[in-house]
Each structure stands twice: as structure tokens, then as C-alpha cells.
Amino acid sequence: MNSIAKNSIRWTCSAAVFFAVITLQQQKATAATLSGGWNYAIDSFSDGVTGGQVGGGEFEFYGIAVKETSDTAFVAINSNLSLAGYADSAAQRGNINYGDLFFNFSGQNFNTANANGNLFAVRFAAGNDSGVATTGVYSNVSAKSVTQLNSGFTNLTQFNTRVQSAGGTPSMGDLSATDPYFQQTGENTVLNSIGSGTKVGEISSLTPATLSALGLNFAQFNAVGSQTIGFSFNKSSMPSGNYIANLFAECANDAIALKGSFSQDSAEAVPEPSTVFGTLVGLSFLGIGAAKRKIKYRN
Known part of the structure; x- marks a missing residue:
């Protein structure tokens, strides 16, 4: 895999993690206005x-x-x-x-x-x-x-x-x-x-x-x-x-x-740390997969 391909994967993975963190932080900020529900x-x-x-x-x-x-x-x-x-x-x-x-x-x-x-x-x-x-x-x-x-x-x-x-x-x-x-x-x-x-x-x-x-x-x-x-x-x-x-x-x-x-349904719970980690890992792999597919299509 050439350096351009590696950089593309790194960039896509980092972007996926970044946006996942932003999304989860927004959810946490909303939930943080509550105490015990x-x-x-x-x-x-x-x-x-x-x-x-x-x-x-x-x-x-x-x-x-x-x-x-x-x-x-x-x-x-x-x-x-x-x-x-x-x-x-x-x-x-x-x-x-x-x-x-x-x-x-x-x-x-x-x-x-x-x-x-x-x-x-x-x-x-x-x-x-x-x-x-x-x-x-x-x-x-x-x-x-x-x-x-x-x-x-x-x-x-x-x-x-x-x-x-x-x-x-x-x-x-x-x-x-x-x-x-x-x-x-x-x-x-x-x-x-x-x-x-x-x-x-x-x-x-x-x-x-x-x-x-x-x-x-x-x-x-x-x-x-x-x-x-x-x-x-x-x-x-x-x-x-x-x-x-x-x-x-x-x-x-x-x-x-x-x-x-x-809300129309019950209020969303604050994500557990394990859920946050799993989401970040999942989105990271999705980002890597997307980058690989993009490189494959280029080749």
C-alpha cells in the first residue's frame, strides 16, 4: 500500500472518530442538564x-x-x-x-x-x-x-x-x-x-x-x-x-x-462509557473500510 493510500486511511479514520466524538459530546451535554433523570x-x-x-x-x-x-x-x-x-x-x-x-x-x-x-x-x-x-x-x-x-x-x-x-x-x-x-x-x-x-x-x-x-x-x-x-x-x-x-x-x-x-418517547439515556468506546471503534472501522474501497476503486 503506497503512502497516499495510508494517509487516506488515516485521514478518513481520524475524521470518523472526530465526528463521533462531537456527536457523543453533544448527546452528553444535553443529558448533563438532568440529574437522576x-x-x-x-x-x-x-x-x-x-x-x-x-x-x-x-x-x-x-x-x-x-x-x-x-x-x-x-x-x-x-x-x-x-x-x-x-x-x-x-x-x-x-x-x-x-x-x-x-x-x-x-x-x-x-x-x-x-x-x-x-x-x-x-x-x-x-x-x-x-x-x-x-x-x-x-x-x-x-x-x-x-x-x-x-x-x-x-x-x-x-x-x-x-x-x-x-x-x-x-x-x-x-x-x-x-x-x-x-x-x-x-x-x-x-x-x-x-x-x-x-x-x-x-x-x-x-x-x-x-x-x-x-x-x-x-x-x-x-x-x-x-x-x-x-x-x-x-x-x-x-x-x-x-x-x-x-x-x-x-x-x-x-x-x-x-x-x-x-419527548414523544422516553428521554434518551446518557451513553455508557462502553457504548461510547464501541461506537468510536465501529465508526473507525467504517472509516477504514470506506477508505479501502475508495483506494480499490481508484486502482
Whole structure:
């Protein structure tokens, strides 16, 4: 075999390995956003407003996480707010709870998606001010604000200013506190509850023990709120693709958002080292074979 042929084989083999490494690194980078199969968003630990206290009080949201299998979505929330809510005589019902959890697959900002009927949402707190009758998954959702019923903030700018004035750091998990995804100013513009929608699925409550068995671990991020709330639903209730999910307290005293994606099938596992090695070797031999065939045809 002449030197040109040898160089051709070396170049083809090296190229095959290079592109294999790039491809596998891209897969690994995508999978590395997960931990134990859960996609986490961690919020500021100093932006929950509870009366005169900013940070660490009843309304402190620490994190939210989502895990998927081929047919089921699991959601977990870590905070200091009980699912029974927070007793407050200034609230219309005498109790302030979680708002509803919204999912937006449209790629539009929240208000635009809301106006176009493109929002999905989950009512998981049976005692909140949601405009739908029962807990569950809803499509074609129209969102509303219930902050005025719960002695809350009229807009996000007011909330951010209050937190910063007390030395806290406002944030929304995967979004900044001032992200234009949400309207920041105006009267009663924090849309945190389902106004109306079409029920398309049920939810099943999950205990902290069940969530732990599923690999959930907020503590790895030092997110150690007193409450871990979880539920699951059938993925057929929602589309596949990228989404932004968000959750506010009914008073908008804290909020969190998560960027994620639902696949049509279960999420791909991170390749094992043996699989990576086997793929590289296989592609190398394919490259050598291609080079030899090319040389043979030239001869």
C-alpha cells in the first residue's frame, strides 16, 4: 500500500472518530442538564415575601423539577408553602395557596400564548382560587390574576422592588426576575391562576418517599424547603416539544419557571462509557473500510 493510500486511511479514520466524538459530546451535554433523570430549576433562596420578612418565610419557593418516561410526566416542587395554604385574614378566603402550574409550548411570551389559547395548565392545589372545578390537566387555558383576592402584588416590578429593598435577590428559576416573557408592569398583570380551560387529564399525588425513589434530590442544590409536593400525569394530555413551565403563589409573593422539553418517547439515556468506546471503534472501522474501497476503486 503506497503512502497516499495510508494517509487516506488515516485521514478518513481520524475524521470518523472526530465526528463521533462531537456527536457523543453533544448527546452528553444535553443529558448533563438532568440529574437522576430530573430536570431542575432552582430559584433564589431570598425572594419569598411573607409579611415583613423577605427570604426564608412561608412563601419561599426553592425549586421545581420535572421527570418524564415514555408515557408519564412527574412534577416536584420544593418550597416552604404547605399544600393546605397559608392562613391570612387579608385574603378573600382567609387562605393563600399556590396558583396553578402553566405549560407553554408555543414559543410565544406568556401573554401572547394566553391570548391565543395556547396555554396548558395543571391545577394541583384543590384549595386555591382556580377558575376550574377540580384538580387535573387543562388545555386551551385562559389565565387570570388572583393576586388582588390574596393581598398580593399588583405586578412583578412591585414584587422585585420589594425584594431588592430588603436586600433579597429576586429571580424566577430558569428566567431572570425581569425577563420579558412576563409582563412586568400594569394593574393586576400577574396571571397566576386558570380562568377557564378544557380538562384533558387527571393528576396523581406523589409522596416525598415516592419522589425520592424516583431519584428526586433537591438537597444536592441546597434547596431544602420544608415542603416537597409532587404529582404525575399522562403525557398524552400535553404536546411534545420545548416548553416553559411557571408557577406563582396566589399573592405573587414568589414564583419560579422552568425550561424543559417533553419527548414523544422516553428521554434518551446518557451513553455508557462502553457504548461510547464501541461506537468510536465501529465508526473507525467504517472509516477504514470506506477508505479501502475508495483506494480499490481508484486502482
